[in-house]
Every structure is written in C-alpha cells, then in structure tokens.
Amino acid sequence: MALRHFGTAAAVALTVGLGASPALAVTEIQWWHAMTGANNDVIVKLANDFNASQTDYKVVPTYKGNYADTMNAGIAAFRAGNAPHIMQVFEVGTATMMAATGAVKPVYKLMAETGEKFDPKAYLPAITGYYSTSKGEMLSFPFNSSSTVMWVNLDELKKANVAIPKTWPEVFDAAKKLHDNGHPTCGFSNSWVTWVNLEQLSAWHNVPLSTKANGLDGFDTVLEFNGPVQVKHLEKLVELQKDKTYDYAGRTNTGEGRFTSGECPLYLTSSAFFGNVKAQAKFNFTAVPMPYYPDVKGAPQNSIIGGASLWIMGGKSAEEYKGVAKFLTFLSDTDRQVYIHKSSGYLPITKAAYAKAKAEGFYKDQPYLETPLLELTNKEPTENSRGLRLGNMVQLRDVWSEE
Known part of the structure; x- marks a missing residue:
C-alpha cells in the first residue's frame, strides 16, 4: 500500500509539473522605442493589453532615448548579437534600415511565414508607401505616423x-x-x-x-x-x-x-x-x-509623413517571430487603431480605423486630429x-x- 501511495503521489506531482511548465515558458518579445510622456503611456498600455490577451508571449517595451539614439542602439545591439525583436525607427532611418541586409526581417515575409492574416491594402497608402518596396511589399510596420x-x-x-x-x-x-x-x-x-x-x-x-x-x-x-x-x-x-x-x-x-x-x-x-x-x-x-x-x-x-515604423530584427527563432507577428496583428485591430489615434494624435494606419473615427463624429469635436490626414491626402503625391x-x-x- 505504501508503494502504491508513493506511486500515485509521484504520478500526480509529475502531472502537475508537466501541466505547469507551458505556463512558465512565456516567450519574451523585446520592443525598443523612443516614446516619452503621454505617448510612452500609450506604448505601455498596448504592451500590457497584448500580454493580458494571451499567455504565450510577453512584449517588454523599453525606452532607448530619442529616435536617433534608439536606431543607433539597435544597430549596435545587432552587431553584438543581442538585438531586440522589434525596433521603432523614425521615418528618415528607412533607407539605412533597408541597406542593413540580414539585420532585418521584412514584415511581408514575417506575416507570410507565420500564417498571420495580412493585407497590405488595408493600410492607408499615404503611409505604407513610405515603408514598402516599389512592388508594394511592406518592409516595416507603420506604427506612429504623423505630419x-x-x-x-x-x-x-x-x-x-x-x-x-x-x-x-x-x-x-x-x-x-x-x-x-x-x-x-x-x-x-x-x-x-x-x-x-x-x-x-x-x-x-x-x-x-x-x-x-x-x-x-x-x-x-x-x-x-x-x-x-x-x-x-x-x-x-x-x-x-x-x-x-x-x-x-x-x-x-x-x-x-x-x-x-x-x-x-x-x-x-x-x-x-x-x-x-x-x-x-x-x-x-x-x-x-x-x-x-x-x-x-x-x-x-x-505633406509627407513623420513618426516611425516598427522594424523586425533578424536572427530570431521561429517561435519568437510567431509572437511578433501576432503582436502586429493585435496592433492592426480597428478598435485599437482608433484608440491609438484618439489618445496620441498619431494617424490611424488602416482605412477601416480612419473610417470608423470619422463615422463616430470624432473630428467634429476635435477637427485638428484630422488635419494631418487632410494634409497627406491634399493632392496626389508628386x-x-x-x-x-x-x-x-x-x-x-x-x-x-x-x-
């Protein structure tokens, strides 16, 4: 009887241990950014909301200084072999990031490889054109666009x-x-x-x-x-x-x-x-x-856009990339984009979010939040x-x- 009790207890302990291990194996996603003040609060909330929405991944946002400092820190970290998964890079750093062969994982490839639903035509062309190839392939993910x-x-x-x-x-x-x-x-x-x-x-x-x-x-x-x-x-x-x-x-x-x-x-x-x-x-x-x-x-x-996009750094595991892709899908949600727009003043990056904000009468009370959108679309770009x-x-x- 004593042996049987020992066997049962061991089996229960083993089962509990196996059941608990996946909960401990949370994959961390490091996100380096350059946001301060009210916009830093938005970043923290987005990360916390994503982390609360599932149990497999944890996005960890870290402020790394101004835009130039953040880009330089990310490039240095890549060379040292410890780059973040996601790096916020201001729009004028686009050419530098495009030239960093092997240092980045293009967003269109990331989303295809991870099987995440992704339609580049869902995003505002005045914004995505800046971060895409001539074929319309998105290299980075538009995040905080402004003018x-x-x-x-x-x-x-x-x-x-x-x-x-x-x-x-x-x-x-x-x-x-x-x-x-x-x-x-x-x-x-x-x-x-x-x-x-x-x-x-x-x-x-x-x-x-x-x-x-x-x-x-x-x-x-x-x-x-x-x-x-x-x-x-x-x-x-x-x-x-x-x-x-x-x-x-x-x-x-x-x-x-x-x-x-x-x-x-x-x-x-x-x-x-x-x-x-x-x-x-x-x-x-x-x-x-x-x-x-x-x-x-x-x-x-x-006008032309300012702000920044999210670049996905190279050399990460398939599981890490899966978490990054899910986070980008999370950010693209229409209601979430409307929230980002209303709370930060940054532009909604999807057509659906812009349409929803407009339909809700948001710009009647705060017309100045539509001003940059009207500037960007004032005339067909030359x-x-x-x-x-x-x-x-x-x-x-x-x-x-x-x-």
Missing part, C-alpha cells in the same frame, strides 16, 4: 486680435503682432527644425529636396534644396530671429514646452504633439495645416512629395541643423 501641423494658442490670438494665419506672410504678420502684444521672446517657433523648414517645406511647395524623387527612386541622389523657395524662407527666419518674432527652439522637439507654457502662441511641430498639448495646455488650442507661400505655383501640394529616403539621414540632418 507637421501648426499648433495655435487661440486665446492669445484672440487677445491680440489676430486671425489664424494660412500663408507664411500671414504667419510673419501675426507673429509680429503677438511679439508686440505680450510675447517678446517668441512670436512663433518650431521643433524638428530641418523637418519643418526644409523637408516638409519642400514637399508642401512641390519643389525637390534631392534628385531621384528624394531618394525613393534610387540611392545615387544629389541634394537640390538650394532653390528659391527654401532660400527665401530661411532668409526670412534669420531676419525675424533678430527681434525674436521668430525664435529658434532646438533641433529636436525639446522646445515644445514653449507652446504648452504659452510662451510661443504659434508653433510648428508634429501632429503627435497632441497628447502633451491636451495634458498640459491651460488654454484653448487647435492645429491647422502648415502655412504656404501663395506665390508658389500649385502650393500647397501634400516625385517631390512622396517622401524621403536618403541614406545617413541622421547625419545629414545634423549638418543641415549646424548650417
């Missing part, structure tokens, strides 16, 4: 009896009045100085930044941004800087608090600034399309406004910013 908009402090404009400006000459006039009526340190400013004042400016006015459709049609490009529009614009900023009607606010987005604090009533930066504006601004605000020069034929054209795909773009921006 440049002009944020407006409505209360301060009302005080100064200034209408919301639409053109650059109107911005200059409005900024002068604001400067003379309570804003001596900043009539208007911007973040992402080269993105706003060279890259978007060129696309919005349908003039080239470089040859070969700004790099989308080939890597052997020649920079061409010393045109009349760009030169006139930069000269005007230099002139207005002298009395701080315009005041430079840094290379990246570190100066965005100048808008939410009320210091700069007009401020050009990403539409994804919405989360912080909503949380921090103590005044009525809106976001309107980028200004344009009315004497430039055909302006405004269409070779000057399809986007940018220049190698070493991080270094190029540094040189441009220095100049």
Whole structure:
C-alpha cells in the first residue's frame, strides 16, 4: 500500500509539473522605442493589453532615448548579437534600415511565414508607401505616423486680435503682432527644425529636396534644396530671429514646452504633439495645416509623413517571430487603431480605423486630429512629395541643423 501511495503521489506531482511548465515558458518579445510622456503611456498600455490577451508571449517595451539614439542602439545591439525583436525607427532611418541586409526581417515575409492574416491594402497608402518596396511589399510596420501641423494658442490670438494665419506672410504678420502684444521672446517657433523648414517645406511647395524623387527612386541622389523657395524662407527666419518674432527652439522637439507654457502662441511641430498639448495646455488650442507661400505655383501640394515604423530584427527563432507577428496583428485591430489615434494624435494606419473615427463624429469635436490626414491626402503625391529616403539621414540632418 505504501508503494502504491508513493506511486500515485509521484504520478500526480509529475502531472502537475508537466501541466505547469507551458505556463512558465512565456516567450519574451523585446520592443525598443523612443516614446516619452503621454505617448510612452500609450506604448505601455498596448504592451500590457497584448500580454493580458494571451499567455504565450510577453512584449517588454523599453525606452532607448530619442529616435536617433534608439536606431543607433539597435544597430549596435545587432552587431553584438543581442538585438531586440522589434525596433521603432523614425521615418528618415528607412533607407539605412533597408541597406542593413540580414539585420532585418521584412514584415511581408514575417506575416507570410507565420500564417498571420495580412493585407497590405488595408493600410492607408499615404503611409505604407513610405515603408514598402516599389512592388508594394511592406518592409516595416507603420506604427506612429504623423505630419507637421501648426499648433495655435487661440486665446492669445484672440487677445491680440489676430486671425489664424494660412500663408507664411500671414504667419510673419501675426507673429509680429503677438511679439508686440505680450510675447517678446517668441512670436512663433518650431521643433524638428530641418523637418519643418526644409523637408516638409519642400514637399508642401512641390519643389525637390534631392534628385531621384528624394531618394525613393534610387540611392545615387544629389541634394537640390538650394532653390528659391527654401532660400527665401530661411532668409526670412534669420531676419525675424533678430527681434525674436521668430525664435529658434532646438533641433529636436525639446522646445515644445514653449507652446504648452504659452510662451510661443504659434508653433510648428508634429501632429503627435497632441497628447502633451491636451495634458498640459491651460488654454484653448487647435492645429491647422502648415502655412504656404501663395506665390508658389500649385502650393500647397501634400505633406509627407513623420513618426516611425516598427522594424523586425533578424536572427530570431521561429517561435519568437510567431509572437511578433501576432503582436502586429493585435496592433492592426480597428478598435485599437482608433484608440491609438484618439489618445496620441498619431494617424490611424488602416482605412477601416480612419473610417470608423470619422463615422463616430470624432473630428467634429476635435477637427485638428484630422488635419494631418487632410494634409497627406491634399493632392496626389508628386516625385517631390512622396517622401524621403536618403541614406545617413541622421547625419545629414545634423549638418543641415549646424548650417
């Protein structure tokens, strides 16, 4: 009897042990990102919601610094053999990632190999075109797409009896009045100085930044941004800087608090600034399309996207890739995309999510969240406004910013 009892107990213990082991074998998916503030909260919630939705995989988000820092950290980690599974890379890093043969797993291949349902036509073409081959094969997964908009402090404009400006000459006039009526340190400013004042400016006015459709049609490009529009614009900023009607606010987005604090009533930066504006601004605000020069034929054209996409790094196991693919499917869910759009200000990446947000009347109360979508689709893109795909773009921006 004692032997039989021992045998039964052992069998039960073995069964319990075997039953428990799969629950312990959770596959971790490392996700490196560059989001801070309100947008970091969105990242954490997405990871937590995915982890709660199933028991096989655990997405672990890790902040790795700004966009350039995150990309550099990921490339260094790949060389050292410990790259994350998912890396958030800003849009101007696309050419660099495309050239990193073996370092990345193209999304279209990942989804096909794992058997996940995936239709590239379900996504907004103005966004996916940037991250796809000429055949329409998606190389990375669009995640947080944005465009440049002009944020407006409505209360301060009302005080100064200034209408919301639409053109650059109107911005200059409005900024002068604001400067003379309570804003001596900043009539208007911007973040992402080269993105706003060279890259978007060129696309919005349908003039080239470089040859070969700004790099989308080939890597052997020649920079061409010393045109009349760009030169006139930069000269005007230099002139207005002298009395701080315009005041430079840094290379990246570190100066965005100048808008939410009320210091700069007009401020050009990403539409994804919405989360912080909503949380921090103590005044009525809106976001309107980028200004344009009315004497430039055909302006405004269409804007180009900013933000980032998710690149899947190479060298991972089949099981890890299966978890990554399921996470991308999770992110593509229509309701989830609407949530990301509403909470962060980033654009919905699927047609269905945009349609649902519109059908719900979302833009009636917050029309400024549709502004970047209307800019991106303002006109059929030309070779000057399809986007940018220049190698070493991080270094190029540094040189441009220095100049």
